[in-house]
Amino acid sequence: MADRSRRRPPLGRWALRLVVVAYLGLLVAWPVGLVARNALDGGLANIRDILEEPDTVHALRLTAGVALTSVAINTVFGVGISLLLVRHRFPGRRLLSALVDLPLSVSPVVVGLALVLVYGGRDGWLGPTLEDLGLQVIFAPPGMVMATTFVALPLVVREVVPVLEEIGTEQEEAAHSLGAGAWATFRRITLPSIRWAVVYGVALSLARALGEFGAVKIVSGNVAGRTRTATLVVEEKYLNFDQGGAYATAFLLTLVAVACIAVVTLVRPDQSGGRSP
Amino acid sequence: MTAAALDGAGPATSARRPRHPGGLTPASGLGLGVALVWFSLLVLLPLAAVAATTAEGGWGGFWRAVTNEQTAAAIRLTVTQALLVTAVDVVMGTLVAWVLVRDSFPGKRLLELLIDIPFALPTIVAGLVLLSLYGPDGPLGVDVTNRRPAVFLALLFVTTPFVVRTVQPVLAELDPEAEEAAASLGAGRLTIFRRIVLPAITPAIAAGAALAFARGMGEYGSLVLLSGNLPFRTEVASVRILASIESDDLPAAASVATVLLVVSLAVIAAIDLLQRRMVRRG
Incomplete structure (x- = not known):
């Protein structure tokens, strides 16, 4: 490596560095920094203001509740499906593996529409039956949890699967042959080795879940004080010319998102210059 | 994250795939069933509804x-x-x-x-x-x-x-x-x-x-x-x-x-x- 970099004229390397830094600076760093500045314009007043509005506080609480529920679901589902995909062979396994990725490339608006078509209370496929049973999904928290879970679904799976493939089955087989049951093997052998992958997956899912906007906008009905989430508050405030409030709410969301990403990027050991996929 | 959609992208991982992946045990079969039902209710059925609603209009x-x-x-x-x-x-x-x-x-x-x-x-x-x-x-x-x-x-x-x-x-x-x-x-x-x-x-x-x-x-x-x-x-x-x-x-x-x-x-x-x-x- 050192050898090669010495051969390359430093000028070219500096030019590349400069291009990359300028590109990311103009596209990401500077704009994100400005949001912090706009939010903190005039001290903490903007943030104090939004924390005194009952509707906004409700939205923040609701967002946290919905996000944590969907992250919990996705963690259990994600670890389970990863184990099934890596440790077992069954018909349709490859199809399932490809389909699990699907939510990554589906538009949030399509997600919202799809859920309304099935769970809508008026003429959804299952909605009217569920409402007769007393479960309202659309325009209520269950639908919001589903939308959020949908969009973040592949994130845990995609962190855990490569690690499971990497560690192989030797230790698990040894534990098994020593008489450990499936649950004990999972808890004592498998879980400790996929621990960090799960943490990264959870951090990414949390960021994605807290920030979901399009799908939630459709399924929630966006009623202030009831089904309006933090991201919807940002839009509402901006459109109502409350820029301070919009930036303050956005700033709070940004803080959490960046914290999640920092867990993934900075805590993870540097693997020869690249994060393992 | 998204890059992870390409699991096994690194050549190293594929070589270390477990050699004897098992079939389904009763417990894992049940797990697979539950996972599939949830995945269908959450993802497949709603997306199918989009296609079906389109098809209804001809x-x-x-x-x-x-x-x-x-x-x-x-x-x-x-x-x-x-x-x-x-x-x-x-x-x-x-x-x-x-x-x-x-x-x-x-x-x-x-x-x-x-x-x-x-x-x-x-x-x-x-x-x-x-x-x-x-x-x-x-x-x-x-x-x-x-x-x-x-x-x-x-x-x-x-x-x-x-x-x-x-x-x-x-x-x-x-x-x-x-x-x-x-x-x-x-x-x-x-x-x-x-x-x-x-x-x-x-x-x-x-x-x-x-x-x-x-x-x-x-x-x-x-x-x-x-x-x-x-x-x-x-x-x-x-x-x-x-x-x-x-x-x-x-x-x-x-x-x-x-x-x-x-x-x-x-x-x-x-x-x-x-x-x-x-x-x-x-």
């Missing part, structure tokens, strides 16, 4: 919905901008990945953090973020709001990580011997990149590009504040879907959604193929 209904002048303009704009953004992502993403893998300088980890921010940031906040620099009160004096560059900029922001994160691990795994041999035979740096490095990372670039294109086609949140959603000018496909939902025209919404869904499925299929190709190479 081919004529579908065609009328997507060739409606305003909708067709929105779809055209979305495809054009998504393609443009993907092209920029391919070039800049590869460049960023190259610098992150082959170069080292203080603050490199900060760049790593920056690349993931667009992925983690709520999309509506991404819109606000871009407004603060490229909006009416931005310090640069550039105002893209309510113009087509707004669409381009928003898509570029949200798709930044995709190509970087798919190319980076493949580049890191690349054996330097071939490059060194070529260099010792007198090949220039550009030739080495074109003949040795580029062929090896092309599937990864293509996979990242596919993800970026899909994301661009469906993007909504980062655009709403920035583009003004002006019909025939800055309105994109997802905004049209939302407008149809709000005017209670679900069949029309489903028709446009079906177009987007076909793109998503094509992307997933393409990535699956590329993934197999990369594993074979390894």
Whole structure:
């Protein structure tokens, strides 16, 4: 490596560095920094203001509740499906593996529409039956949890699967042959080795879940004080010319998102210059 | 994150696949059943409902919905901008990945953090973020709001990580011997990149590009504040879907959604193929 970099004229390397830094600076760093500045314009007043509005506080609480529920679901589902995909062979396994990725490339608006078509209370496929049973999904928290879970679904799976493939089955087989049951093997052998992958997956899912906007906008009905989430508050405030409030709410969301990403990027050991996929 | 869609992208992982994966035990069979029911209720059934609602209106209904002048303009704009953004992502993403893998300088980890921010940031906040620099009160004096560059900029922001994160691990795994041999035979740096490095990372670039294109086609949140959603000018496909939902025209919404869904499925299929190709190479 050192050898090669010495051969390359430093000028070219500096030019590349400069291009990359300028590109990311103009596209990401500077704009994100400005949001912090706009939010903190005039001290903490903007943030104090939004924390005194009952509707906004409700939205923040609701967002946290919905996000944590969907992250919990996705963690259990994600670890389970990863184990099934890596440790077992069954018909349709490859199809399932490809389909699990699907939510990554589906538009949030399509997600919202799809859920309304099935769970809508008026003429959804299952909605009217569920409402007769007393479960309202659309325009209520269950639908919001589903939308959020949908969009973040592949994130845990995609962190855990490569690690499971990497560690192989030797230790698990040894534990098994020593008489450990499936649950004990999972808890004592498998879980400790996929621990960090799960943490990264959870951090990414949390960021994605807290920030979901399009799908939630459709399924929630966006009623202030009831089904309006933090991201919807940002839009509402901006459109109502409350820029301070919009930036303050956005700033709070940004803080959490960046914290999640920092867990993934900075805590993870540097693997020869690249994060393992 | 998204790059992880290419599990097994690194040649090393495929070699270490467990040799004797088991069939299903009763417990894991039950687990699979539960997982499949949940996955069907959450993902498959709703997406099928989109296709079924479109089919109910027949081919004529579908065609009328997507060739409606305003909708067709929105779809055209979305495809054009998504393609443009993907092209920029391919070039800049590869460049960023190259610098992150082959170069080292203080603050490199900060760049790593920056690349993931667009992925983690709520999309509506991404819109606000871009407004603060490229909006009416931005310090640069550039105002893209309510113009087509707004669409381009928003898509570029949200798709930044995709190509970087798919190319980076493949580049890191690349054996330097071939490059060194070529260099010792007198090949220039550009030739080495074109003949040795580029062929090896092309599937990864293509996979990242596919993800970026899909994301661009469906993007909504980062655009709403920035583009003004002006019909025939800055309105994109997802905004049209939302407008149809709000005017209670679900069949029309489903028709446009079906177009987007076909793109998503094509992307997933393409990535699956590329993934197999990369594993074979390894």
